[in-house]
Amino acid sequence: MPPRIRLRASQLLARPTFPLQCRYASTAAATTPTSTPPPPQRYPTTQPPSYKPPQFRKSQLHRTYTSLLRSTPLLLLFQHNNLKSNEWTSLRRELANAMRAADASNATHLADSIKLQVIRGSMFAMALRVVEFWHPETTGPSRLTHGLSEAAYKAAKNAQIKTELEPLLAGPLVVLTLPAMSPEHLAVALSILAPSPAFPAPRRRVNPGYHEPAVLSAVQKLMLLGARAEGRVFDTEGARWIGGIEGGIDGLRAQVVGILQSFAGGLAGTLETASKSLYFTLEGRRQVLEDESKPEGKEEAKEEAKE
Amino acid sequence: MITRYLASVTTKFNPFTPGAKTARVFLANLPPNARQNMQINTTVLPRASVEPATLDIKFKDGKEMTIDLEKMKINDVAVEVDRHSRMLQRQEDLSNS
Numbered sequence: 001m002p003p004r005i006r007l008r009a010s011q012l013l014a015r016p017t018f019p020l021q022c023r024y025a026s027t028a029a030a031t032t033p034t035s036t037p038p039p040p041q042r043y044p045t046t047q048p049p050s051y052k053p054p055q056f057r058k059s060q061l062h063r064t065y066t067s068l069l070r071s072t073p074l075l076l077l078f079q080h081n082n083l084k085s086n087e088w089t090s091l092r093r094e095l096a097n098a099m100r101a102a103d104a105s106n107a108t109h110l111a112d113s114i115k116l117q118v119i120r121g122s123m124f125a126m127a128l129r130v131v132e133f134w135h136p137e138t139t140g141p142s143r144l145t146h147g148l149s150e151a152a153y154k155a156a157k158n159a160q161i162k163t164e165l166e167p168l169l170a171g172p173l174v175v176l177t178l179p180a181m182s183p184e185h186l187a188v189a190l191s192i193l194a195p196s197p198a199f200p201a202p203r204r205r206v207n208p209g210y211h212e213p214a215v216l217s218a219v220q221k222l223m224l225l226g227a228r229a230e231g232r233v234f235d236t237e238g239a240r241w242i243g244g245i246e247g248g249i250d251g252l253r254a255q256v257v258g259i260l261q262s263f264a265g266g267l268a269g270t271l272e273t274a275s276k277s278l279y280f281t282l283e284g285r286r287q288v289l290e291d292e293s294k295p296e297g298k299e300e301a302k303e304e305a306k307e
Numbered sequence: 308m309i310t311r312y313l314a315s316v317t318t319k320f321n322p323f324t325p326g327a328k329t330a331r332v333f334l335a336n337l338p339p340n341a342r343q344n345m346q347i348n349t350t351v352l353p354r355a356s357v358e359p360a361t362l363d364i365k366f367k368d369g370k371e372m373t374i375d376l377e378k379m380k381i382n383d384v385a386v387e388v389d390r391h392s393r394m395l396q397r398q399e400d401l402s403n404s
Contacts, residue, residue, distance in 0.1 A: 079331055082339040167323050171331045220342050223334070223349060225322045235323065235354035 050148040059148060061120055065127030066147035068117075068177060073230050074186060076176040076239060077168055078193065079223040080118070087218035092116055094210050095176075095192050098202075102188040113179040114189070121169040128163050129156035132231075164233040168225045181230065187243040194224040198240055308336055308385040309392035314367045315346035320360035322351060326376040330362045333384055364388060368395060 043049055052059050069075075083091070099111040127147070134155035136145040144151060176193065178185055187199060192210070195201035201219075204211045227239035234242065245252060318334065320327035334349065341347060352358055362374040362384070370391060374384050 079335065081335050081337060082341075084339050167325065167327070170328045171335050217342060221339075223331075223351065225351070226354075236351050237353045 048144050048146055048149065050146075051150040051153040052148065054148065058123060061123045062127050062130075063146075063148055065119065065124050066130055068175075069127060069131045072177040072179060073181045074178040074242070075228045076178075076186075076189065076193075077165070077225045077227065078174045078176065079225055080172050080174045081221040081223065082172075083218050083221050084214075087214045087221070090212060090214040091193075091218040091222075094207075094215050095189065097207075097209070098188050098192050099185060102185050106182070106184050108180075108182065108185075110178065110180055110182060110185055114177065114185060116174055116176050116193075118172075118174045121171065121173050124173070124175075125163070125166055125169040126156060128165060128169075132163050133158075133161065165226070165228060173225075174222070183243055183245040186239075190224075190240060190243045193219065193222055194236075195219065196240065199243060309389050309396065310337055310341065310345075312367050312392045312395045313337075313345050313364060313388075315348070315363075315365040317346075317348045317363040317365075318361060319350040319358070320352060320376075321354060321356045321358065323354045324360060326360035329374075329376050329379065329381050329384060330360050332381045333362060336381070336385075366391060366395065 047054075050059060052062075054060070095114070095116060096111065099114050103109060103111045130147050130152050134147070134152045136151065146152070176189055178189075190196070191199040191201055202210050209215070224236050224239065226236065227234040227242065229242055247254065316334070316337070318330045320330045322331070334347070337345075337347070360376045362376055364372040364374065366372070372387065372391070374387070379387070
């Protein structure tokens with residue numbers, strides 16, 4: 001056994017260096033100065049500590065809603081006034097059918113992710129505050145970056161600051177979430193859930209299932225309140241405006257390209273005008289000079305002919 | 308809230324204003340079969356509108372009630388509506404017996 005003598009760091013540094021005959025594991029560990037290791041993680045990586053007890057239904061709703069708000073670029077908010085269960089099922093069936101038809105016509109695969117989901121207004125408002133006011137990547141280095149952490153709670157706690165959607169989050173609410181910014185799907189959803197002159201409901205001949213009494217009474221009881229698109233809040237007219245964008249996101253891109261092209265054409269034309277006008281001036285001057293010289297030549301030729 | 312004696316409910320509100328909450332909760336308190344028994348007209352105003360929220364209730368005996376949504380919350384509205392509904396209920400009970 002090597003001698004177990006505890007040496008202080010100062011003594012170790014002051015010790016003269018001489019070749020050691022043998023090194024023991026215990027002394028070798030003591031001589032190497034080690035940097036302070038990070039404090040041990042006392043929780044599994046998949047379950048970071050939560051500020052409120054995570055087993056509560058409210059905590060899980062909060063987690064679900066933050067994830068929902070972060071993942072949906074387009075969300076419609078409705079009030080539902082005492083829908084019966086058969087009305088809900090028939091309305092969801094009609095919506096799913098319409099979305100599948102919209103998928104087929106646009107060659108997309110969004111139908112399975114477009115959902116009509118009843119929410120708890122107050123929890124949704126809290127989740128919205130976390131999503132809007134808490135940005136873990138900008139606020140500073142923190143090991144916990146999930147929405148249930150203490151930092152998130154403190155960032156969202158300030159009741160003085162309100163989100164734009166907050167006045168709408170009262171009463172019985174249901175949200176329609178779209179996983180992508182797709183005005184085509186939104187237009188179809190609006191024609192099913194909130195028919196208006198711009199988005200008429202499907203005709204009885206085209207879609208007899210929509211004209212069942214359960215669906216019709218369900219539609220009567222739904223009330224479109226607003227929309228949240230790309231973090232901005234829209235009222236009912238704004239939601240219908242988004243649905244009215246023709247050709248969807250590609251149509252918008254085509255419009256932008258058209259504007260840029262016309263602008264580039266105009267710019268090229270403006271730059272060309274100076275050189276063009278110079279060319280025309282010079283050309284005009286050349287022609288004038290030629291005309292002046294030609295009659296003299298002709299007259300001379302005539303005179304020569306007379307002689 | 309007794310809704311059996313309501314004949315029609317007409318409401319108009321901008322959902323982004325505080326007064327709209329009372330009107331919306333009133334609509335949510337109506338029973339599931341309300342649309343078969345009474346006339347319900349709802350107008351959702353755009354966000355920029357400054358028009359005050361209105362809630363007009365008409366009873367089956369013809370009495371009309373205009374609720375001031377600036378002052379009254381949903382409980383006050385329920386008290387006001389029930390006061391007249393109870394009277395109609397009593398009349399009905401007396402005439403039936």
